[in-house]
Amino acid sequence: MNILEVIKEQITSVKEKTDTFIKNIDIEKWNVSPEILETNMNWQIGHLILANYLHGIASISGVNEQVRERINMQDFKKFYGPGSLPTMHLDEKPNNEGLLDLYEFIFDLIFIEINKINMEELNSETSIPNPIAKTKYEALMTLIKHQSWHNGQIAILDRVIRNQ
Template sequence: MNRIEFLREQIIESRNFVNRLVSELPEDLWFVIPENTDSNFAWQIGHLIVAQNFHAITVITGWNEKVNRVIPVTQYNKLFNGMGTLHRSVKEEVVTASVLKNQLDAVHEICIENLLALSDGILYTPLEPIPFKHPVANNKYEALSWCFKHEMWHSAEMEDIKRRLGYPIIWLNK
């Protein structure tokens, strides 16, 4: 297995973990902010959508028109960007849980399709141009590596939100 395949597999595995969490929390609870937290499940999903687009697509191969057809990129970047964001929730009037689920899956499919076309030769090349410094990566390998680590970080937050809403942690393989 080469490095790009390894990174792709890690991105798939971290998304499988998120998908388990998604399946365990009813959509009617996605917009509830549990006591003593600052976020809801819906915002976490929206954040993962824009984060995967940013870390695994935009800085790797540039702006992707397929993603732009699936999500309102500019609007979502404002709603779900986490860098310094104090407001980490979204209301159902903005976007429904079922729409977020579909968009999460669609952007992930585009990400994997995009990665299938790449080889190890791109990994240590500079990121595609963006109007600011990437928060953690200096090259494409670092961005892809951060993508799955970041997703697992938010999986922990989502697990805590789910637990606080009365849905226990389940560690069984499904």
């Protein structure tokens, strides 16, 4: 197994954990932000879409027109970017079903883009500036750790919603 295969396998692994929560948390409860926790499933998935686009697509092969056609980046950054508040802009945000489609669409593209690069390109600079990663390798490793970080948060959210 080479490092590109490790990366694809580990992206699949962290996505599977998220997918279990996606199945288990009723989509009608995706906008519930439990007190103190102050996060919700709509924000977690929207935030992952934005981060995964940066780390898994734009960092690998540059700005992607297919994504830009479906996602208004300015809105997405306002709703789900660094510093955004999960409990804000609730009326303007994408609905949960639409968000789930985008989430899957971004992962489909990530695997298409990774399949295009070789080991040498993996160690080259990201195609657009990435505040957290210098190389494509670092960007993809960031994606894996970042999604697992949010899986941990979603696990708490899932428990609190079930106990309510």
